[in-house]
Amino acid sequence: MLSHFLLMVLYALLVSLFFTLLWRRERKEQVKLFLQLFLGMVGGGLLVAWLMYPFPSGPPAPIP
Amino acid sequence: MAEPVENPAPQPVARAEGNPLAAIALALLVPGLGHVYLKRWQRGLAFLLLILASLAIGCMLGGNLYRPEGGQPLSYLATAGAMGVGLPYFILRYALEYSGDVMGAGYEYGSAFLLTAGLMNWLLVLDAWDIVRGKKE
Numbered sequence: 001m002l003s004h005f006l007l008m009v010l011y012a013l014l015v016s017l018f019f020t021l022l023w024r025r026e027r028k029e030q031v032k033l034f035l036q037l038f039l040g041m042v043g044g045g046l047l048v049a050w051l052m053y054p055f056p057s058g059p060p061a062p063i064p
Numbered sequence: 065m066a067e068p069v070e071n072p073a074p075q076p077v078a079r080a081e082g083n084p085l086a087a088i089a090l091a092l093l094v095p096g097l098g099h100v101y102l103k104r105w106q107r108g109l110a111f112l113l114l115i116l117a118s119l120a121i122g123c124m125l126g127g128n129l130y131r132p133e134g135g136q137p138l139s140y141l142a143t144a145g146a147m148g149v150g151l152p153y154f155i156l157r158y159a160l161e162y163s164g165d166v167m168g169a170g171y172e173y174g175s176a177f178l179l180t181a182g183l184m185n186w187l188l189v190l191d192a193w194d195i196v197r198g199k200k201e
Contacts, residue, residue, distance in 0.1 A: 007173050010121065011180070018114050018184050021107055022191060025201060062169050 012041035084196045091192040093150045095185045098192030111188055118181035119152055126165030127174020129156055148182035148189070 016037035024030045080087075080102045091098025095115040099108030122129075130142035147153050156162040165171060194200040 002170070007125075007170075011173075011177065014114055014118050014121075014177075015180065015184075018111070021110055021114075022187060 008045050009042060012038050012045070016041065080195045080198070082196055084193065087192045087196045088189055091185070091189040092148075095149060095152075095181075095188060098188065099195070102192060102195050104195070111184075115149060115181045115184055115188075116152070118177050118184070119149065119156075122174045122177030122181065123156070123162060125170030125174030125177065126168035127171060127176070127178045128164045128166070129153065129162055129178055130175075131157070142179060145179050145186070146182040148184075148186035150185060153182065 016034050019037055020030050020034040024033050082102050087098045087101050090101045094112070096108035096110070096112035099105075099111060101108075130139060130146040132143050133139040164174065168174070191200065
C-alpha cells in the first residue's frame with residue numbers, strides 16, 4: 001500500500017538516479033552523488049515535515 | 065605568500081559521431097533515444113527506464129498531464145514541461161485519452177511525477193546536444 005512517505009522516497013530515488021547518471025561517469029563518484037542527492041531529499045523532506053509538525057493538520061487523505 | 069591554486073582547464077572530449085539535429089530530434093521523440101543514437105546504449109536505456117517509470121507511476125496515481133488552459137498562463141509553462149517527454153505525452157493524451165483523476169488522492173503526487181518525467185527529458189535533450197558537440201563524454 002502506498003503512503004506519502006513511500007511516494008516521497010520513490011520520487012527521490014528516481015530523481016537521484018537520473019541526476020547521478022546525467023552528471024557522473026565513474027562508479028565511485030556516482031555512488032557518492034547518489035547518496036548525497038537521495039539522503040538530502042529524503043532527509044530534507046523529513047526535516048520540513050518535522051518543522052511543520054506543530055501546525056494543525058486537516059482531515060487525513062487516503063492514498064490509493 | 066600562498067602558492068597559486070592550480071585550476072586546470074577541462075580536457076576536451078572527442079566529439080560523438082552523429083548528426084546533431086538527428087540526436088536532438090530523437091532525444092525529443094523518445095526519452096533516451098538520442099543517447100542510444102550517439103552510442104551511449106547503457107545510459108540511454110537507463111534514462112528510458114527511469115522516465116517511463118516516472119510516467120507510469122504518475123499515471124497510476126491519476127496525476128495531471130498538463131495541457132494549455134485559457135486564462136491560466138502557468139498551464140502553458142507546465143504543458144511545455146510535460147511535453148518534453150515526447151511521443152509518450154501524445155500517446156497518453158490522444159491515443160489513450162488519459163486525463164488524470166482530479167478527485168483522486170494521488171493527483172498532486174501523480175502530477176509531480178508526470179511533470180518531472182517531461183523535465184528530465186528536456187535535460188536529456190541538452191545532454192545529447194552537449195555530447196554531440198564534444199562538451200561531454
